[in-house]
Amino acid sequence: MSDIENLPKVIMLARENAILGNYVESIKHYEDGVSTINSFMNTYAPRATKEQWKVVESSIQNELVHVKEIVSINDEFITSFGAGPKSSHGGGGKSVNNNFPNVEIVTPENKYMMKPPAPAPPPMSHKPPTYNQFRGGDPYSNPKGSPGQYFGKDINGSNENGNNFYVQNRNPAHFQEEKDPDVWDPPSPSRQNAMNRRQGSKWNSKNRKPAVKRVASQKRPPPMPSGARPPKEESKRKKNTTKPWDAEGPKKRGGGKQKKAESFLYHCYPDGVGPDTDLISMLEKDVLDKNPQVSFDDIADLDDAKNTLQEAVLLPILMPHYFKGIRRPWRGVLLFGPPGTGKTMLAKAVATQGKTTFFNVSASSLASKWRGESEKLVRILFEMARFYAPSVIFIDEMDSIASKRSSNEHEANRKVKSELLIQMDGANVASSAGGDEKLDESERGKSVLVLAATNRPWDLDEAIRRRLEKRIYIPLPTEEGLRQLFKINLKGIRGGEDISISELLKKCKGFSGADIAILCREAAMMPMRRKLASGKVNFYELAKMEKELDVPIELQDFKEALKNISKSVSKDNLLDYAKWMDEFGCK
Ligand SMILES: Nc1ncnc2c1ncn2[C@@H]1O[C@H](COP(=O)(O)OP(=O)(O)OP(=O)(O)O)[C@@H](O)[C@H]1O
Numbered sequence: 001m002s003d004i005e006n007l008p009k010v011i012m013l014a015r016e017n018a019i020l021g022n023y024v025e026s027i028k029h030y031e032d033g034v035s036t037i038n039s040f041m042n043t044y045a046p047r048a049t050k051e052q053w054k055v056v057e058s059s060i061q062n063e064l065v066h067v068k069e070i071v072s073i074n075d076e077f078i079t080s081f082g083a084g085p086k087s088s089h090g091g092g093g094k095s096v097n098n099n100f101p102n103v104e105i106v107t108p109e110n111k112y113m114m115k116p117p118a119p120a121p122p123p124m125s126h127k128p129p130t131y132n133q134f135r136g137g138d139p140y141s142n143p144k145g146s147p148g149q150y151f152g153k154d155i156n157g158s159n160e161n162g163n164n165f166y167v168q169n170r171n172p173a174h175f176q177e178e179k180d181p182d183v184w185d186p187p188s189p190s191r192q193n194a195m196n197r198r199q200g201s202k203w204n205s206k207n208r209k210p211a212v213k214r215v216a217s218q219k220r221p222p223p224m225p226s227g228a229r230p231p232k233e234e235s236k237r238k239k240n241t242t243k244p245w246d247a248e249g250p251k252k253r254g255g256g257k258q259k260k261a262e263s264f265l266y267h268c269y270p271d272g273v274g275p276d277t278d279l280i281s282m283l284e285k286d287v288l289d290k291n292p293q294v295s296f297d298d299i300a301d302l303d304d305a306k307n308t309l310q311e312a313v314l315l316p317i318l319m320p321h322y323f324k325g326i327r328r329p330w331r332g333v334l335l336f337g338p339p340g341t342g343k344t345m346l347a348k349a350v351a352t353q354g355k356t357t358f359f360n361v362s363a364s365s366l367a368s369k370w371r372g373e374s375e376k377l378v379r380i381l382f383e384m385a386r387f388y389a390p391s392v393i394f395i396d397e398m399d400s401i402a403s404k405r406s407s408n409e410h411e412a413n414r415k416v417k418s419e420l421l422i423q424m425d426g427a428n429v430a431s432s433a434g435g436d437e438k439l440d441e442s443e444r445g446k447s448v449l450v451l452a453a454t455n456r457p458w459d460l461d462e463a464i465r466r467r468l469e470k471r472i473y474i475p476l477p478t479e480e481g482l483r484q485l486f487k488i489n490l491k492g493i494r495g496g497e498d499i500s501i502s503e504l505l506k507k508c509k510g511f512s513g514a515d516i517a518i519l520c521r522e523a524a525m526m527p528m529r530r531k532l533a534s535g536k537v538n539f540y541e542l543a544k545m546e547k548e549l550d551v552p553i554e555l556q557d558f559k560e561a562l563k564n565i566s567k568s569v570s571k572d573n574l575l576d577y578a579k580w581m582d583e584f585g586c587k
């Protein structure tokens with residue numbers, strides 16, 4: 001616990017060191033902070049607060065990424081100007097640069113002898129501080145985008161004289177004669193690299209080559225954005241599909257460095273920093289579900305759907321040679337049906353059983369939260385899925401991003417939809433009709449399956465519908481299904497002798513799996529509610545009676561609970577599903 005209490009102090013040190021240019025120290029403190037949060041989340045943190053801790057962790061990670069970015073750009077700058085040892089790591093740097101013999105470099109000692117620098121040109125990039133600095137921002141102010149601004153309004157990046165250490169020590173503007181502010185220099189190699197990093201993301205549509213289906217003879221396209229540094233030897237190696245979160249993996253392969261290269265982020269950017277670091281980190285953190293842990297046995301009923309999914313996902317992985325040509329794996333599978341019938345559980349079970357990497361994407365969050373970046377996000381998502389293949393990309397609420405096209409549709413929506421179509425066409429390495437014959441051994445079985453779910457299949461865009469080749473109806477549970485649902489939900493809970501399942505089944509006709517789960521939860525709380533309603537105890541006294549309240553659930557409890565709960569799917573709704581199933585569904 002004491003570690004977590006020290007967290008604010010650690011982060012404060014990390015920020016202060018970043019501002020003072022002591023990046024090694026800063027990174028060390030940030031990493032300490034992140035690991036403190038992680039171990040706290042895994043041990044003491046109350047369940048209810050975990051989401052909030054994740055947010056805190058993510059924002060600290062972001063700051064860490066930016067500090068690393070500054071270090072990397074500084075190193076690059078220093079290398080290209082031959083400025084000797086890597087001063088960006090916290091050292092002072094030389095006062096004279098041998099490549100620029102007539103030009104003094106500003107140090108804290110000689111800074112007041114310098115001429116005021118040329119006014120800064122208009123900012124090109126709205127984001128990281130390093131760009132302003134490379135563009136010759138005014139070092140005697142705290143420029144927009146300085147580390148001070150970057151690390152929070154309450155922290156300024158200045159020393160006691162009001163000057164910004166970082167900018168003073170590293171700004172190329174100081175190395176130059178006074179210039180016409182309206183005339184910009186051509187970018188230096190290092191500046192050009194920096195610009196390319198931001199602008200040259202391969203996921204930006206204008207930089208992107210048209211999606212091409214890969215065949216065996218074509219190797220994976222180079223993942224690095226143009227202009228960024230070439231990947232180090234480690235990441236150039238043949239793709240390793242061992243999951244990075246596999247605890248045994250790195251040990252077997254001998255160390256943390258390799259583990260890094262196996263993550264998609266480090267695969268794209270060997271030093272962990274690049275224009276799309278934020279998006280990749282977000283996807284790795286929020287969308288990549290490392291451990292869905294749902295088995296088919298946890299799911300009641302739905303035998304047909306289970307068999308179809310096993311055939312669609314598991315068999316192609318197990319028998320890749322059989323699933324080629326006309327038997328090639330499905331490109332996409334749609335699970336449709338009323339809400340709360342187990343579609344998400346099925347998708348997770350498929351991923352768990354197939355030991356595939358599971359990407360759990362909620363379409364609405366993809367469309368709204370990342371508006372503007374959604375299209376790029378889709379591209380990175382599929383690229384990441386290919387990297388971690390075999391993978392399952394589960395897109396819940398598919399209708400919300402892939403609804404029918406209309407003339408007054410928002411441009412952003414249209415773009416996301418088109419991107420989805422392009423990516424689905426190229427998603428499955430083994431799905432191209434002719435190319436799969438040429439696939440080499442390592443590519444076989446490394447498929448990416450798009451598994452989509454919707455409660456409104458009739459709203460889907462036709463082109464998307466066509467790519468979801470297998471469309472499986474997930475209906476309300478049958479009577480046997482309801483029986484299994486009670487069994488699953490009441491596992492580990494004592495039931496009174498008087499509970500008649502057949503009586504309950506009659507009352508629960510038309511209930512979904514989610515309705516049954518809620519009913520069982522309500523019934524299990526009834527003894528506690530009765531005690532409270534008797535008026536004999538208050539909340540505090542109740543809290544001391546935990547053992548006394550843990551009594552078997554009785555039929556009466558279910559009857560009481562049924563007064564508060566009713567089915568959530570209407571008959572009309574069921575007719576709509578049946579109609580759509582007749583027209584477009586697969587048996
Ligand atoms: N067949 C089932 N077997 C076991 N539990 C089920 C089943 N169907 C639903 N449930 C229960 O309902 C909850 C919701 O299920 P799930 O999220 O898979 O439904 P869904 O069909 O994806 O719903 P939605 O369409 O609203 O997203 C589960 O957490 C589980 O408790």
